[in-house]
Amino acid sequence: xxxxxxxxxxxxxxxxxxxxxxxxILVANPLYLSSYGEGLMTRFLIFALFAMSYDxxxxxxxxxxxxxxxxxxxxxxxxxxLKLHFGVDLFWISAPFGLLVAVLTAALFGIIALRASxxxxxxVTFALGQMLFSLAxxxxxxxxxxMQGITGITLPxxxxxxxxxxxxxxxxxxxIFFVISxxxxxxxxxxxxxxxxxxxREDVSRMEAVGYNTWLYKYIAFVISGAFAGIAGILxxxxxxxxxxxxxxxxxxxxxxxxxIMGGLGTLFGPVIGAAVFIFVENYASIFAPQRWPLILxxxxxxxxxxxxxxIGVYLWRLLNKVTQGYGSxxx
Amino acid sequence: xNDLSFSVNAGERLAIIGPNGAxxxxxxxxxxxxxxxxxxxxxxxxxxxxxxxxxxxxxLGMARAFQIISLLMKLTVLDNxxxxxxxxxxHRYKMLHPVKEFKDxxxxxxHSLKTLDLWEKRDELVKNLAYGEQRRLEIGLGLAMxxxxxxxxxxxxxxxxxxxxxxxxxxxxxxxxxxxLIVDHDMDVVFEVAERIIVLHYGQIIxxxxxxxxxxxxxxxxxxxxxxxxxxxxxI
Amino acid sequence: xxxxxxxxxxxxxxxxxxxxxxxGMSIVLGAMGITNLxxxxxxxxxxxxxxxxxxxxxxxxxxxxxxxxxxAGLVGLAIERGLLxxxxxxxxxxxxxxxxxxxxxxxxxxxxxxxxPRMPFTAKFLTGSTEIMGRAFPKARLAIxxxxxxxxxxxxxxxxxTRMGAIVRAGMDDKETAMGLGIxxxxxxxxxxxxxxxxxxxxxVIGAQLLGVRTDLGLEVLLLALIVIIVGGVGxxxxxxxxxxxxxxxxxxxxxxxxxxxxxxMYLTMIVILIVRPTGLLGRKx
Numbered sequence: 086x087x088x089x090x091x092x093x094x095x096x097x098x099x100x101x102x103x104x105x106x107x108x109x110i111l112v113a114n115p116l117y118l119s120s121y122g123e124g125l126m127t128r129f130l131i132f133a134l135f136a137m138s139y140d141x142x143x144x145x146x147x148x149x150x151x152x153x154x155x156x157x158x159x160x161x162x163x164x165x166x167l168k169l170h171f172g173v174d175l176f177w178i179s180a181p182f183g184l185l186v187a188v189l190t191a192a193l194f195g196i197i198a199l200r201a202s203x204x205x206x207x208x209v210t211f212a213l214g215q216m217l218f219s220l221a222x223x224x225x226x227x228x229x230x231x232m233q234g235i236t237g238i239t240l241p242x243x244x245x246x247x248x249x250x251x252x253x254x255x256x257x258x259x260x261i262f263f264v265i266s267x268x269x270x271x272x273x274x275x276x277x278x279x280x281x282x283x284x285x286r287e288d289v290s291r292m293e294a295v296g297y298n299t300w301l302y303k304y305i306a307f308v309i310s311g312a313f314a315g316i317a318g319i320l321x322x323x324x325x326x327x328x329x330x331x332x333x334x335x336x337x338x339x340x341x342x343x344x345x346i347m348g349g350l351g352t353l354f355g356p357v358i359g360a361a362v363f364i365f366v367e368n369y370a371s372i373f374a375p376q377r378w379p380l381i382l383x384x385x386x387x388x389x390x391x392x393x394x395x396x397i398g399v400y401l402w403r404l405l406n407k408v409t410q411g412y413g414s415x416x417x
Numbered sequence: 418x419n420d421l422s423f424s425v426n427a428g429e430r431l432a433i434i435g436p437n438g439a440x441x442x443x444x445x446x447x448x449x450x451x452x453x454x455x456x457x458x459x460x461x462x463x464x465x466x467x468x469x470x471x472x473x474x475x476x477l478g479m480a481r482a483f484q485i486i487s488l489l490m491k492l493t494v495l496d497n498x499x500x501x502x503x504x505x506x507x508h509r510y511k512m513l514h515p516v517k518e519f520k521d522x523x524x525x526x527x528h529s530l531k532t533l534d535l536w537e538k539r540d541e542l543v544k545n546l547a548y549g550e551q552r553r554l555e556i557g558l559g560l561a562m563x564x565x566x567x568x569x570x571x572x573x574x575x576x577x578x579x580x581x582x583x584x585x586x587x588x589x590x591x592x593x594x595x596x597x598l599i600v601d602h603d604m605d606v607v608f609e610v611a612e613r614i615i616v617l618h619y620g621q622i623i624x625x626x627x628x629x630x631x632x633x634x635x636x637x638x639x640x641x642x643x644x645x646x647x648x649x650x651x652x653i
Numbered sequence: 654x655x656x657x658x659x660x661x662x663x664x665x666x667x668x669x670x671x672x673x674x675x676x677g678m679s680i681v682l683g684a685m686g687i688t689n690l691x692x693x694x695x696x697x698x699x700x701x702x703x704x705x706x707x708x709x710x711x712x713x714x715x716x717x718x719x720x721x722x723x724x725a726g727l728v729g730l731a732i733e734r735g736l737l738x739x740x741x742x743x744x745x746x747x748x749x750x751x752x753x754x755x756x757x758x759x760x761x762x763x764x765x766x767x768x769x770p771r772m773p774f775t776a777k778f779l780t781g782s783t784e785i786m787g788r789a790f791p792k793a794r795l796a797i798x799x800x801x802x803x804x805x806x807x808x809x810x811x812x813x814x815t816r817m818g819a820i821v822r823a824g825m826d827d828k829e830t831a832m833g834l835g836i837x838x839x840x841x842x843x844x845x846x847x848x849x850x851x852x853x854x855x856x857x858v859i860g861a862q863l864l865g866v867r868t869d870l871g872l873e874v875l876l877l878a879l880i881v882i883i884v885g886g887v888g889x890x891x892x893x894x895x896x897x898x899x900x901x902x903x904x905x906x907x908x909x910x911x912x913x914x915x916x917x918x919m920y921l922t923m924i925v926i927l928i929v930r931p932t933g934l935l936g937r938k939x
Contacts, residue, residue, distance in 0.1 A: 149745050149748060149749075151752075197924060197927055197928070200927055200928065200931045201927065201931050203744075204682065204688055204887070205883065205927075205931065205932075207688060207748060208688075208879045208882065208883055209883065209923075209927060211876070211879060212876065212879055212880055212883065212920065212923055215876050216916075216917075216920045219915065219916050219917070219920070223913070223915055269513075272512070272513045272514070272515070273512050273513070275515045275516060276511050276512045276513060276514055276515060276516060277499075277503050277508060277509045277510070277511050277514075277516050277519065278509070278510055278511060278512040279512070279516075280496060280499060280500055280503070280516050281500060281503070281509055283489075283492065283496075284489050284492065284496075284500045287489040287490070287491055287492060288487060288489055290451060290471075290487065291483075291487040291488070291489065292472075292500070292504075293450075293451075293470070293471040293472045293475070294449060294451075294471055294472075294475055294480075294481050294483075294487075295472075295475055295480075295500065295501050295504035295505075295562065296472050296475035296476050296504030296505040296509075296562070297472055297504055297509065298470075298472045299472070335872055339752070339756075342749065342752075346749060376760075376763070376764070377760060377764070378760075379756040379757075379759060379760040380756065380757055380760035380761065380764070382756055383753045383754065383755070383756030383757035383760065384753075384757060386749070386752075386753035386756070387736070387750060387753040387754065387757065390740075390746050390749055390750050390753065391736060391739070391740075391750070394746065
């Protein structure tokens with residue numbers, strides 16, 4: 086995508102109107118959705134953020150990581166542990182700490198993982214993620230008494246006098262984080278750094294020969310994507326009221342992979358679309374065939390790879406291009 | 418490389434020739450930093466660059482056009498150009514502002530592409546360009562880096578006579594500020610542009626001198642006897 | 654002294670299973686460039702089929718091993734022929750595809766066999782213990798060590814001494830030239846993938862004694878294989894063997910001395926190797 090070329094007026098108009106309509110829907114949601122639907126939308130936004138963060142490291146930097154949930158879970162567990170052991174409810178303490186832990190984890194794992202390239206990177210990120218899973222499973226201090234995981238998490242305290250969060254307000258809070266993160270990531274991928282990242286994804290030796298310290302770029306991408314995964318993890322923990330070792334392991338790492346592949350790698354809207362599809366299918370699978378959910382998920386994933394390799398989102402984008410170009414030529 | 422040692426003068430046009438497998442591309446890889454030297458030293462304008470990674474050497478002023486075109490095929494011409502020109506600029510790390518906002522780089526890129534006659538095709542994916550255009554772009558971008566040393570690895574490979582003479586013109590017009598090392602099999606190109614020629618064979622230098630003396634060198638003629646290239650493009 | 658020997662033998666028997674699992678994956682990775690993340694799930698399929706044949710139907714153990722291997726081999730072959738082959742030269746897609754199959758195969762096994770774990774089982778004549786240095790040691794584990802060594806020698810012989818092995822090594826180094834020489838690379842790849850999956854499935858039955866038969870084996874076994882490959886290096890039988898035994902023994906002693914550390918000795922070893930020698934102890938550069 087890069088600089089996106091010189092876009093036709095029509096396409097810009099179309100994209101802008103989609104964004105406006107989408108924004109309107111997202112803001113108006115609680116007015117007509119049941120609390121169940123609201124919960125689904127909250128979940129969607131959190132996963133969309135998680136998926137976008139994964140797209141940075143895989144779609145843009147080209148690094149296939151199998152342990153992305155490590156940062157998601159690190160953020161979540163920090164919040165949960167602060168509540169469990171120190172009774173901290175204040176968002177303005179928990180969240181920054183959670184983000185810090187996620188970033189430090191990514192910084193550490195990045196150094197270990199980037200010593201390896203290609204295949205090994207994959208294997209190492211997987212193993213590191215599972216190591217955290219193992220830690221969370223075995224270390225008593227990381228669990229509520231007598232169980233796996235940490236319970237008893239409630240919506241955070243925002244320290245605004247006379248105001249307590251309820252699930253609807255929390256939805257808006259998540260929406261705000263989603264929008265801000267989206268904007269930051271948008272700027273990131275359209276910046277010189279973002280362009281360089283794409284170049285590195287395509288051909289490392291060329292980028293080196295042209296003056297880019299490719300290792301550093303990859304490392305930064307790894308850490309940034311870990312940071313945003315951490316934010317998603319923090320938001321998720323408050324939504325879920327519960328965090329478990331699974332949120333650190335491959336079961337959760339797999340999710341943003343599916344969403345980005347289904348929706349379209351290397352774009353920012355792809356993961357969002359992928360997340361939407363995922364939530365939709367997950368919801369109906371849990372109602373009609375809960376036992377077969379992994380099978381459905383795996384099957385969807387395999388089908389996406391075989392037949393819709395660039396993702397649904399990208400196909401829609403190409404369709405849009407064709408339509409607007411056609412319109413443009415008719416005008417001429 | 419077999420106990421190889423030579424120096425290049427600033428502003429020189431030095432061609433490196435030799436039969437296949439002589440080590441020409443390997444030599445470039447060593448100069449460029451793509452290969453690490455197991456022994457010996459490399460100095461670049463007085464600075465010891467032997468242990469520096471490739472991107473540091475690029476920053477110090479080395480540019481390279483590869484034997485197999487190594488532009489970013491799936492990106493557009495414009496993106497390739499922007500990336501190359503940004504490569505040695507500090508704001509290539511900037512994360513919060515769109516690329517287009519960096520006016521000076523953008524103007525430079527526009528200028529370069531217009532000089533290369535590729536501005537019109539800036540939104541084309543590089544893989545959709547004709548081979549000759551890709552070659553032109555790669556060399557042109559190497560120049561746009563404003564290097565002190567330009568390494569041209571088989572710049573005329575796969576080009577038509579006409580396209581080759583375009584390349585020859587580009588090399589001739591490089592100016593004094595740029596030193597050029599050229600590896601090529603096309604003797605027309607070599608003898609047109611080179612002030613000095615080094616002949617490599619099995620990683621060793623077997624001849625080093627101006628074009629006329631190379632042409633007449635006995636050992637060089639022997640080595641090339643079996644090869645298709647003709648050392649004397651005009652007379653034989 | 655006897656404590657040392659017992660733990661060493663425990664470690665070696667576990668290590669042999671790890672070797673068997675990792676060897677198939679490592680060969681496919683080195684020869685075909687495919688990271689088959691479904692390898693653990695294929696192991697699991699073999700284990701379940703072997704259980705059905707040897708325990709539920711009461712057939713002899715070796716028949717169970719063979720059927721486990723065969724079924725696993727067929728599953729692997731189907732994935733390779735049907736899908737992976739179409740993703741030639743797209744390594745990321747290949748990896749992702751195999752990963753999708755972890756979920757598919759795990760859930761299918763759950764569907765067919767149900768979620769209750771099966772008891773560890775082995776050949777009738779191998780039940781019970783024998784005495785080693787005054788302590789009781791399960792016969793089955795000794796058999797595993799022996800079986801592992803035999804298989805290691807057989808595979809090493811295949812790799813280094815046969816034409817097939819030479820083809821595989823040639824294919825590893827230069828695909829185009831190998832094809833240009835008239836070697837049927839398609840067939841070779843199919844055979845390699847089949848054999849790799851066969852070994853995994855057979856290992857699933859042999860290893861049932863140690864790892865059990867469960868539907869969550871897919872990821873667990875994959876993780877073990879990956880750690881062994883990271884430590885031992887990719888692409889060779891020797892690497893898988895060294896990595897497997899090393900990890901197995903380290904794990905055994907780790908659990909004996911610090912039982913609460915569980916798998917961390919393995920992780921630690923992996924991290925040390927990554928820092929000190931990123932391509933693994935005997936790894937070929939891919």
